[in-house]
Amino acid sequence: MSPSRTARWTTGWLLAAAWALSFPLLSTLEPHRLWGWCAAAGYLGAAGATVLGRRRAALAAALLGAVAVPLLWLVLTGQGQSEVTVIERSGRLLLESGRLYVDGPERVEEYTPYLPGMALLGVPRALLGGDGGGDGWAVRLLGDARIWCAAALFGCLWAARRLIGAGPGRLLPALVASPVVALPLVVSGVDLPLAGLCCLALAAAAGGRPALAGAALAGACALKWTALPAVAVAVALLAACRGGRPAVRCALVTAGGTALLVLPGALLQPAELWRQVFAFPTGRAQVPTPASSPLPGRLLAELGPWGWYLTVGLLLAGGLVVALSLLARPPRTVVAAADRLALGLTLAFLLAPAGRFGYLALPVLLSVWARSVTVPGRSLVVAGSSRPRPRDGRPRSRNERSGGHFR
Incomplete structure (x- = not known):
């Protein structure tokens, strides 16, 4: 590793350690404080190993301190953010009664601000018969x-x-060890499936697999309604690189799959789904949402009814701008698609009437992931696309025109 690269990695680990140390000093949540101490130790160890030229040891130290140790401790001691309990309760309700939401919730803990697909991640706890109290370690x-x-x-x-068709990738372990992934993985995990499905959808769209892209998008849309921007980006990527028919096929699979996953729960508890999935996260339910980071949308919404309508108007305007950009200049590479989706989600999280800084981890993860699967010097333009032509002007070979490969 060159001296300049060593310096960059060392600086990155030190910055991550400083960020982790802010949680024991500022946070009142015990899981966050525990993660901060463990992660800071891991990141400092990673910085020291990097200085000594031991890159694998650095990654191991970061993964051990920021992920493995705090995750195992919190899981085995039954600690975590309330989202964990909410998901597991949904899984238990699903198996017991086919319902997903608590009727007439009166406390924040009784709200389930997720669409029906999220309950599936809570089913294992229900199947194992655990109640989160005196369960065994297994x-x-x-x-x-x-x-x-x-x-x-x-x-x-x-x-x-x-x-x-990417290689093993050296950035991915570092991404998992970074605070962007490590913190939500350890304390809640709720946004990780959404992020993974969005990445899979963009990869499938880039590879000319519209049905698979639609299935991944349907899974994401069945978890949280914030996945909707990913549908527009993936469809635009397919339309630009594969044509209108694959794009329409992707959209139809997405709509059908989402309906299949969401409609049963929506028909069974339509009022609760609206109250808990849409009204609660936007600050319109009887119980205020705990998402209170001082982001622009939240600050505007606190000014009164007119402030709430203003931030919703700005949110819709931001979505319209991103949609117009997809029409005017659709993405043609994985990186461009991930960046456009990250931009749309960032605007949505900043302008939402209620939001948290933690939500911004998803856009960061998307952008870093896209770069971790690319090869420097390659564009990752989908082969088989009618545009652009190779720079040397020669016609593509049959192998270059085949689907699923990249130039």
């Missing part, structure tokens, strides 16, 4: 929703790499 480890959220993320990322 039940806690195998039933914890965080473990299944992480498994969904890693499974999707593995499948995405296979579709793109």
